[in-house]
Amino acid sequence: MAGVHSAALVNLPGLYPDLARRPRLVAVADVNLNLAKALADRFGYERVAPDAEALVGADDIDLVVACLPPALNRPVVLAAAAAGKDVVCEKPMAESAEDAAEMLRACQAAKVFHGLGAGYRWSPAVRAIGQIVRDGELGTIRSLRASFMLDYAADPDVPLLWRFQKRLAGGGIAIDTGYHLVDCARFLVGEIASVQAMSATFITERPLPGADAVGNRGAGGGLSTRGTGPVDVEDAAAALVAFEGGAYGVLETSRVAIGRRISFTIEVYGSRGSAYWDLERPDEFGVCLPGDAFTFGFRRVLVNPGHPGAAELLIGGTDGTSIGWLGQECAMWAEFMTAIAEGRSGSADFTDGVRDSAVLDALYRAAESGTRTAVVVPAGT
Amino acid sequence: MTAALGIGIIGAGWITRAHALAIRTLPHLDALGRPVRITMLAARNPERGAAMAGRIGVEAFTTDWRELVEDPTVHVVANLTAVAGHRAPTEAALALGKPVLCEKPLGVDRLEARALADAAAAVATTGVQAACGFNYRYLPAMRLAREIVLSGRLGRIVRFRAAYLQDHAIVASPRPPNGSRAVTDYAHVVDFLRYLGCEALAVQAMSAKLVEAGPDVEDAYVAAVDLRGGGLASLEVSRAALGWKGRQVVEANGTLGSLWWNMEDLNRLHVFYAADEADGTGGFRDVLVTQPDHPGLGPWWPAGHTLGWESSFIQEWHDFLSAVINGHPIPAHQATFEDGYEAAVLCDAILTSALEGRRVTIQEMAVEHPPAVPN
Numbered sequence: 001m002a003g004v005h006s007a008a009l010v011n012l013p014g015l016y017p018d019l020a021r022r023p024r025l026v027a028v029a030d031v032n033l034n035l036a037k038a039l040a041d042r043f044g045y046e047r048v049a050p051d052a053e054a055l056v057g058a059d060d061i062d063l064v065v066a067c068l069p070p071a072l073n074r075p076v077v078l079a080a081a082a083a084g085k086d087v088v089c090e091k092p093m094a095e096s097a098e099d100a101a102e103m104l105r106a107c108q109a110a111k112v113f114h115g116l117g118a119g120y121r122w123s124p125a126v127r128a129i130g131q132i133v134r135d136g137e138l139g140t141i142r143s144l145r146a147s148f149m150l151d152y153a154a155d156p157d158v159p160l161l162w163r164f165q166k167r168l169a170g171g172g173i174a175i176d177t178g179y180h181l182v183d184c185a186r187f188l189v190g191e192i193a194s195v196q197a198m199s200a201t202f203i204t205e206r207p208l209p210g211a212d213a214v215g216n217r218g219a220g221g222g223l224s225t226r227g228t229g230p231v232d233v234e235d236a237a238a239a240l241v242a243f244e245g246g247a248y249g250v251l252e253t254s255r256v257a258i259g260r261r262i263s264f265t266i267e268v269y270g271s272r273g274s275a276y277w278d279l280e281r282p283d284e285f286g287v288c289l290p291g292d293a294f295t296f297g298f299r300r301v302l303v304n305p306g307h308p309g310a311a312e313l314l315i316g317g318t319d320g321t322s323i324g325w326l327g328q329e330c331a332m333w334a335e336f337m338t339a340i341a342e343g344r345s346g347s348a349d350f351t352d353g354v355r356d357s358a359v360l361d362a363l364y365r366a367a368e369s370g371t372r373t374a375v376v377v378p379a380g381t
Numbered sequence: 382m383t384a385a386l387g388i389g390i391i392g393a394g395w396i397t398r399a400h401a402l403a404i405r406t407l408p409h410l411d412a413l414g415r416p417v418r419i420t421m422l423a424a425r426n427p428e429r430g431a432a433m434a435g436r437i438g439v440e441a442f443t444t445d446w447r448e449l450v451e452d453p454t455v456h457v458v459a460n461l462t463a464v465a466g467h468r469a470p471t472e473a474a475l476a477l478g479k480p481v482l483c484e485k486p487l488g489v490d491r492l493e494a495r496a497l498a499d500a501a502a503a504v505a506t507t508g509v510q511a512a513c514g515f516n517y518r519y520l521p522a523m524r525l526a527r528e529i530v531l532s533g534r535l536g537r538i539v540r541f542r543a544a545y546l547q548d549h550a551i552v553a554s555p556r557p558p559n560g561s562r563a564v565t566d567y568a569h570v571v572d573f574l575r576y577l578g579c580e581a582l583a584v585q586a587m588s589a590k591l592v593e594a595g596p597d598v599e600d601a602y603v604a605a606v607d608l609r610g611g612g613l614a615s616l617e618v619s620r621a622a623l624g625w626k627g628r629q630v631v632e633a634n635g636t637l638g639s640l641w642w643n644m645e646d647l648n649r650l651h652v653f654y655a656a657d658e659a660d661g662t663g664g665f666r667d668v669l670v671t672q673p674d675h676p677g678l679g680p681w682w683p684a685g686h687t688l689g690w691e692s693s694f695i696q697e698w699h700d701f702l703s704a705v706i707n708g709h710p711i712p713a714h715q716a717t718f719e720d721g722y723e724a725a726v727l728c729d730a731i732l733t734s735a736l737e738g739r740r741v742t743i744q745e746m747a748v749e750h751p752p753a754v755p756n
Contacts, residue, residue: 296668296672
């Protein structure tokens, strides 16, 4: 994800020439020094910092981006806030809502900017659906159906990366891509009150990774000869959620869904109409609205410059020119840069991060207990 | 109980199965007011014909179409044989006052099609119906497409395109090369142009033989067509387009909207109204054409229950036999012999343009004086 954020930041001035503040890529740190050097070379960071502490403490750095395994973000964010740096933290911010709340409070106390790296709510098509929902075009929202299906873990030879260890990841696929379901559900429909859930682990032992294993599949590291280790987090999870507004939601995520490389779909059903989106066709959405019964059906709407956040990203100047995955990250960063310049919080900040994590906390408790579980948002957040 | 309306079928090719299935299914779909029965089958090849008669459950079989046309149990003739066998039996049946549904293409060329259209016109005044088997007009999405176009909601159609792509000429063709031409075999796309309210003025076409084996006729063509009132149509056909089995795509762009359809997803019609763009939700509507209030679907299933390719034959026979039983002309959306003639004129214009390498007008292809019936 550091590469994705870097690519977005590099492209930002070209896409948003009127930005009040332009990013300058100063330093990158990683425990894997080779990775840090490669990233610095690729995107033009001025230097590689020896470690996160050095990076956070540097005078020429104004903003720190934390994109670490969930369990490792907190110390970096707390140190950055303490040093008076603005912070952007990739989702999931932390292993739990309590930890995320501590990060939020630290930023609030230090009066620094805090932005949540949850990219999909910045997709122009998802934002367009959000606007259609908020404009009341779909009437009262009755249900949301969302799924995030992948297959990178279907291969039992994929090594025991941090994503398969609770100690680092805080959970399995629910806290990882289930997070996007929760964040987009909240973005589109509203806060979630309670959760019922199931989860499952299908591959319980994996080979230990080689020293340089990176990415979802552990590429480049080779397999260790040191044997295997236990997977202590889920490969798949499904949840029924109750929104505070009365709607319900069906969420499902899996990393062993063979054939689904990244399939993220969202459907919203209201009393007046419906809408859907599919990441495999990211720059279009479907909407069904009242009207002529003869030609009743979903309209396939291509994102056009009139849709939220789309004009700058449609560099061809018209609908039909694709935006893609990087575009949503650019839109997010443009918003963050604007918010920093205006001295306000980001749209999608650590408050969202705390609430997203609170829903996931409830999901894990519900899957374990088998009962409907209330979402508990930490006090004061 | 009213005596059954007897239908005689000429031809024992695979399309006979589609028509027989339709005629047998009709009573389950809608009461026509009179029982309907296939009473006789005629085919030149005795083994093939007898086998087909057995397969579709028809007791009387003959190798002589004259016997069928004259048989008193045959009230209606279905001429489903190859195009070379369309003219004589059809004219004979019409002359006896027997309604005929004749498969497409109507005649081997525009001259023959003109003669058949004249034969139909001669008996139309006495209430004898004739229909040409452009069955795809009856797929529900295309029925709806026609209604939308004729309603004016798309404005004036200024651009029409149709393509019919298959690969059966290359991939394990079950049929021996019989000299059938791509232009006339795929007359459906030519008919769709007129079905959606467009009229051709002139044609520029190119064609190609793409398969080495078989007779020296084209396997593919592309044609550009000037439309009456301004506008442009393109027609494209191939029976050697590897990978495509039944890709028939029809699209019409009007001044107020557009629609398109693909036979591989035949229950869907995609409709765009420019007016939808005002509020940011403009886009092609994905219309699942299965609603009972969609054209022709009243007797079928509740909304959402899809229909298949064979439904077009059932609908075609429903309308044709309803007209026969009730003594009405066939409905405006069904293809007449005049429609068969118009399709033949356009097909001949395409063939002539491709052969001579020039722009060919519809006017110069029109047949004013049909030739006498050959002996």
